[in-house]
Amino acid sequence: MKILVRNLERSLTEDELLELFKPYGHIDSCTIVLDQETGKSKGFGFVEMSNPKNAVKAIKGLNTLKVKGIGIRVKAVEDK
Template sequence: MAKKLYVGNLSYTTNQETLSSLFSAYGAVVSATIIIDRDTSQSKGFGFVEMEDDADTEKAIRELAGKEVDGRKIRVNYAEEKKPRPRNDFPRDGGRRFGSGERRRNGEY
């Protein structure tokens, strides 16, 4: 089964092809993804690599953790499952977003 790795401290210039080719030296890469900020379209400095074989995954972690890539020493370890966020059914301010109704009715807002 494929194992997902977290790759951190990436240079903002590192792209998915570089990441994929770096890990493919240690085994078959299923996917390589760099996380992009949706507002700026720039790298967030981390990504994920999925590899086919467990033994290859272990070897990649041992060999690549701390290795310099594009001028930065990268972090490589197993990715943790994303924890579900608690559901928030109510406003954080207790429903008083605009102050009291009296002030709104008097045109103070």
């Protein structure tokens, strides 16, 4: 399941994002979207987890969690 993580503090690294999700199970991928021109974080990213139950637990457990003083927003990416 692909998970969108928004409202990330711009200095948060992919490794730090990965550490937030690790307690919820195996993570297939973890990326923070970067601005092509500046190379700096755009403040959101994606995490993919193959186990849907673990992904739902991660969404519920991490949504609104304060990370570096900012409440992050976590939700499943809807298939179109």
